[in-house]
Amino acid sequence: MRHVLKRAGRGAAVALAGAGLIAGLVGCTGEILGNGDKPGAAAPAGTIRVTPKDGAKKVRPDDIVEVRLPGGRLERVEVTRIGNATKTAVEGQISDDGQLWRPKEGTRLKLAAKYSVDVVARDGQGRRAARHTTFTTLVPDHRFIGYVQPENRSTVGTGMIVSVGFNQAIENRAAVERAIRITSDPPVEVVGHWFGNERVDFRPRGYWKPGTEVTVDMRLREVEAEPGVYGLRSKTISFTVGRSQISHVDAKARTMKVVRDGKPLATVPITAGARKHPTYNGKMVVMEMHDVTRMNGATVGFTKKNGKSEYDIKDVPHAIRLTTSGTFLHGNYWTNPKVFGTKNVSHGCVGLRDDKGGSSESPAGWFFDRTLIGDVVEVVNSKDRTVDPDNGLSGWNLDWQAWKAGSALG
Numbered sequence: 466m467r468h469v470l471k472r473a474g475r476g477a478a479v480a481l482a483g484a485g486l487i488a489g490l491v492g493c494t495g496e497i498l499g500n501g502d503k504p505g506a507a508a509p510a511g512t513i514r515v516t517p518k519d520g521a522k523k524v525r526p527d528d529i530v531e532v533r534l535p536g537g538r539l540e541r542v543e544v545t546r547i548g549n550a551t552k553t554a555v556e557g558q559i560s561d562d563g564q565l566w567r568p569k570e571g572t573r574l575k576l577a578a579k580y581s582v583d584v585v586a587r588d589g590q591g592r593r594a595a596r597h598t599t600f601t602t603l604v605p606d607h608r609f610i611g612y613v614q615p616e617n618r619s620t621v622g623t624g625m626i627v628s629v630g631f632n633q634a635i636e637n638r639a640a641v642e643r644a645i646r647i648t649s650d651p652p653v654e655v656v657g658h659w660f661g662n663e664r665v666d667f668r669p670r671g672y673w674k675p676g677t678e679v680t681v682d683m684r685l686r687e688v689e690a691e692p693g694v695y696g697l698r699s700k701t702i703s704f705t706v707g708r709s710q711i712s713h714v715d716a717k718a719r720t721m722k723v724v725r726d727g728k729p730l731a732t733v734p735i736t737a738g739a740r741k742h743p744t745y746n747g748k749m750v751v752m753e754m755h756d757v758t759r760m761n762g763a764t765v766g767f768t769k770k771n772g773k774s775e776y777d778i779k780d781v782p783h784a785i786r787l788t789t790s791g792t793f794l795h796g797n798y799w800t801n802p803k804v805f806g807t808k809n810v811s812h813g814c815v816g817l818r819d820d821k822g823g824s825s826e827s828p829a830g831w832f833f834d835r836t837l838i839g840d841v842v843e844v845v846n847s848k849d850r851t852v853d854p855d856n857g858l859s860g861w862n863l864d865w866q867a868w869k870a871g872s873a874l875g
Contacts (some may be wrong), residue, residue, distance in 0.1 A: 513532065513534055513586055513594065514533040514535075515531075515532050515584065515598045516530065516532075516533075517530065521601070522601050523601070523604075524600050524602045525574075526573040526575070526602065527573060528574070530544065530567070530574070530582075533564065534563070536564075537563075537586050537588040538586065539565075539566055539584065539585075539586050540585045540587050540593070541584065544568070544580060544582050545580065545583070547612075551617055551618075555580070557569055566584075576602055577602060577608060577610050577632075577698075578601065579601045581598070581599050582597070582598045582600075584596045592779075607694050608696070609690050609695070609697065610696075611630070611641075611685055611696075612632075613628070613629050613681060613700075613702060614627070614752075615839065617703065618702075618703060620705045620706075620837065621839030622706070622708075622750070622836075622837040622838065623672040623706055623711075623841070624711070624750045624839055624841035624858075624861060625704070626750060626861075627647060628664065628665075629645060630664045633663070633690075635663065635690045636692075637690055637691060638662065638665070641685065641873075642659070642665055642874055643874060644683070644685050644688045645657065645665070645667070645681070645682070646681075648680050649669075649677050649679045650677065650678045653670075653677070656668070656868060656872055657871075658854075658860060658869075658871030661855075666858070666860050668860055668868070670865045672861075673706040675706055675709050676705075677706040678706075679705070680701065680702075683699055684699045685697070708725060708726055709725065710835070710837070711724050711840070711842075712840070712841070712843070713843050714737065714842060714843065714844040716737040716743070716744055716746075716809060716844060716845070716846050716847035719805070720732050720734060720735060720806065721733050721734075721815070721817075725835075730835075733817060733828045733831075734807075735805060735816060735817055736800065736809055736810050737814075737816075737844070737847060738813040739811060742813045743848040744792065744811070744814065744815060744844055745788065745844060745847065745849050745850070745851065745852035745856075746844050746846075746849060746850065747844060747851040747852040747859060748843045748859060749841070749842050749852055749857060749858075750841055750861070751837065751838050752786045752789075752838065752858055754786070754836065755783075755784040756783070757781065757784070758781050759777075759779045760781050761776070775812070776812070782795070782819050783795055783796035783823055785832075785836060785842075787815075788857035790856050792814055792857075793814045794814065794815040794816075794832075794842060795816060795817070795819075795829065796816075796827065797818065797819055798820050798822075800816065805817070805828075813849075815842070
């Protein structure tokens with residue numbers, strides 16, 4: 466299955482640290498997308514309504530921020546400012562009837578910041594649904610901001626790529642790239658590569674060595690991105706490279722071999738993309754992780770002749786995001802267990818056998834518990850093309866010379 470997700474739990478720009486129960490719901494409808502063949506548990510009565518709308522820009526500090534639920538009860542609401550090196554929660558409270566969340570009285574949003582809203586709700590029968598949205602606040606005239614991934618003080622896999630996105634197009638890319646200094650212990654050459662004019666990624670020639678300490682010093686304040694437009698602030702983040710884990714998915718053999726620190730850890734049966742919807746080949750880096758999330762095919766064009774979605778699964782367990790366009794490696798409880806290792810039936814994702822609600826004893830739960838943001842999943846022998854290097858953190862699919870050619874510093 467392949468789905469589009471702007472943001473969700475662990476792993477987005479300055480991502481939430483650790484897989485949480487809250488999963489994002491995106492696409493043009495603001496719902497997380499995914500794949501599957503049969504519907505899961507019903508959503509809470511009504512729709513989780515978040516204000517400001519998903520993707521809203523130039524939100525003013527005194528604009529309304531709220532979460533409403535026409536039926537059922539809100540179980541958890543987290544509104545977080547994620548534009549800084551550390552997360553800052555917005556204090557708020559759920560109403561007595563469980564159907565409204567608002568910030569603490571007198572709370573004002575920060576200017577030039579990015580916020581995430583993560584919601585988990587239950588219907589009258591106790592079944593969960595989740596929603597994730599983001600919005601950005603007003604940036605003063607003639608300023609730009611950079612948002613960095615991974616999260617400050619996180620431990621990541623050896624395939625982690627440092628990705629910096631900007632709130633507007635950058636004309637003087639050399640000046641901006643020069644202002645982003647990445648150092649490591651042990652030292653290694655790190656080079657930037659621009660994807661368009663609103664994103665620059667950084668990586669070394671090969672995967673990071675386990676145990677490496679990395680510091681990202683973003684000295685963007687007062688850097689001129691174009692005539693009259695200057696950086697708003699500077700910040701520094703650091704992260705640690707953990708153990709090495711590379712998982713090799715063979716779409717033809719329908720297996721995934723997990724290699725930890727150069728030694729085979731396990732080989733598990735999988736199901737990959739069906740003939741009409743094959744899985745991307747190539748190296749993909751774990752971007753985000755969710756205990757449970759919703760996947761709706763209609764948001765990415767997987768619809769029937771009557772216009773209805775081919776699938777809408779509201780409780781996909783152990784979902785690990787691999788691309789921006791929506792490739793996940795996730796648990797699958799709705800497909801016959803005999804499929805794993807024998808047939809490819811998904812809409813482009815890699816599926817592992819799981820139980821409804823997610824089981825730590827299942828292959829999906831076992832792999833989820835042993836995965837870090839920054840781990841590498843490499844797919845071979847699929848009928849699809851190689852994933853684009855800017856689709857998620859897939860820059861390892863460019864050789865070193867091609868990568869260096871994308872630097873604005875020559």
